[in-house]
Amino acid sequence: MLGLGDRSWPLVATCTRGLEEVLADELRALGASAVAVGRGMVSFSGGRDTVIDANLKLRSAMRVLVSLVRGQVGDRGGLYDLAASVPWEEALSEHQTFSVEVAGRARAFRDASFAARVVKDAVVDRLRRVHGARPDVDRDAPDIRLHLHLSDGASSLAVDSSGEPLSQRGYRPRGGPAPLNESLAAGILLLAGYDGTQPLIDPMCGTGTFAVEAALIATRTPPSLLREFAFERWPGHDRERHQETIRRLAHVRRDAPAPIVARDRDERAVQATRRNLKAAGMDRWAEVGPGDVRELELPWGEGGMVVMNPPYGKRVGDVKKLGGLYRKIGDALKQRAPGATAWILVGDRELAKQIGLKPARRIPLFNGPIECRLLCFELYEGARD
Numbered sequence: 001m002l003g004l005g006d007r008s009w010p011l012v013a014t015c016t017r018g019l020e021e022v023l024a025d026e027l028r029a030l031g032a033s034a035v036a037v038g039r040g041m042v043s044f045s046g047g048r049d050t051v052i053d054a055n056l057k058l059r060s061a062m063r064v065l066v067s068l069v070r071g072q073v074g075d076r077g078g079l080y081d082l083a084a085s086v087p088w089e090e091a092l093s094e095h096q097t098f099s100v101e102v103a104g105r106a107r108a109f110r111d112a113s114f115a116a117r118v119v120k121d122a123v124v125d126r127l128r129r130v131h132g133a134r135p136d137v138d139r140d141a142p143d144i145r146l147h148l149h150l151s152d153g154a155s156s157l158a159v160d161s162s163g164e165p166l167s168q169r170g171y172r173p174r175g176g177p178a179p180l181n182e183s184l185a186a187g188i189l190l191l192a193g194y195d196g197t198q199p200l201i202d203p204m205c206g207t208g209t210f211a212v213e214a215a216l217i218a219t220r221t222p223p224s225l226l227r228e229f230a231f232e233r234w235p236g237h238d239r240e241r242h243q244e245t246i247r248r249l250a251h252v253r254r255d256a257p258a259p260i261v262a263r264d265r266d267e268r269a270v271q272a273t274r275r276n277l278k279a280a281g282m283d284r285w286a287e288v289g290p291g292d293v294r295e296l297e298l299p300w301g302e303g304g305m306v307v308m309n310p311p312y313g314k315r316v317g318d319v320k321k322l323g324g325l326y327r328k329i330g331d332a333l334k335q336r337a338p339g340a341t342a343w344i345l346v347g348d349r350e351l352a353k354q355i356g357l358k359p360a361r362r363i364p365l366f367n368g369p370i371e372c373r374l375l376c377f378e379l380y381e382g383a384r385d
């Protein structure tokens with residue numbers, strides 16, 4: 001089963017809410033079929049190669065799941081039987097560990113951890129019957145991650161082909177600081193229509209997430225060539241072929257056609273951005289240096305794209321303190337970015353107002369649990385009210 005074989009499977013790619021359409025476009029560009037947008041996810045279908053391609057190439061997705069079984073479950077017995085109907089012995093040996101994550105909601109299972117336990121029992125009982133031994137549950141680093149999606153209609157059980165979320169591209173040390181998740185940063189760039197042909201500056205680059213993702217897009221480099229995936233541990237995985245695919249993809253590149261510039265007023269952020277660009281193999285394509293957003297300069301003169309994620313301020317007092325910075329950002333955009341389009345991710349309404357410019361677009365997006373707005377400003381030559 002998990003060897004995937006040659007058949008087509010129902011698949012699901014998950015994403016931050018607000019990026020569903022961008023992800024659907026990415027999937028269509030990959031040639032996936034039956035692409036349908038849901039809430040925080042896009043369903044599609046495809047075989048083994050589609051699963052591998054989706055993991056290596058999707059920029060805005062968080063995980064790629066393979067749906068194993070789907071059915072209506074009104075109570076514990078129904079969920080147990082649904083989970084027990086999957087031939088787990090083809091997927092899991094008694095030496096492997098697994099976990100069950102639960103998403104969605106159903107009236108019969110108000111307690112998600114109860115639903116997870118029912119699935120776990122069904123998997124363990126079936127394997128004990130077939131193998132005479134049981135696999136262990138490991139919540140932190142399991143070999144196989146199962147996803148139960150509960151719904152009052154049909155609930156489904158899927159296996160995660162990605163492992164660590166796809167936002168972990170493999171260039172940043174695990175657990176290192178990543179104020180902006182990579183899949184969200186890439187999704188914002190794609191939402192903004194960035195394709196690498198327009199010059200781009202992030203004047204508050206932090207650890208350089210926008211710069212790295214922009215360079216990956218501009219050079220047409222798949223974002224996840226440097227990492228491992230859960231499907232590499234599945235039975236029937238062809239290691240040789242996978243390595244060959246990675247070698248081939250690493251060659252399908254082009255030079256970045258336009259400048260990518262990153263600035264931050266904090267020298268440590270400048271260093272972090274340089275380090276991350278180098279680790280991602282993208283340092284050739286971005287120019288990084290110190291700079292204050294209040295003295296923003298477009299090195300190419302006019303036009304192009306400005307993208308940034310200024311500090312939000314987590315405490316009430318911070319919002320007051322940061323108001324001045326947001327006003328200055330607005331002034332700098334008005335006076336120093338003629339003809340550019342600016343995209344600013346803001347996590348606080350009051351701060352957003354301080355920018356003092358009327359957004360052409362206001363797109364809701366979630367940065368983890370924080371409901372944000374991606375604001376788009378079209379800037380004109382000279383000052384405008």
Ligand SMILES: C[S@@+](CC[C@H](N)C(=O)[O-])C[C@H]1O[C@@H](n2cnc3c(N)ncnc32)[C@H](O)[C@@H]1O
Pocket residue numbers: 178179180203204205206207208209210263264265266269291292293294308309310311312325
């Ligand atoms: C929320 S972080 C950006 C995170 C970044 N997008 C990333 O992925 O790492 C905000 C950044 O703005 C920088 N910053 C604050 N005030 C600034 C100013 N006046 N000019 C330039 N950068 C500034 C901070 O040093 C910090 O690195």
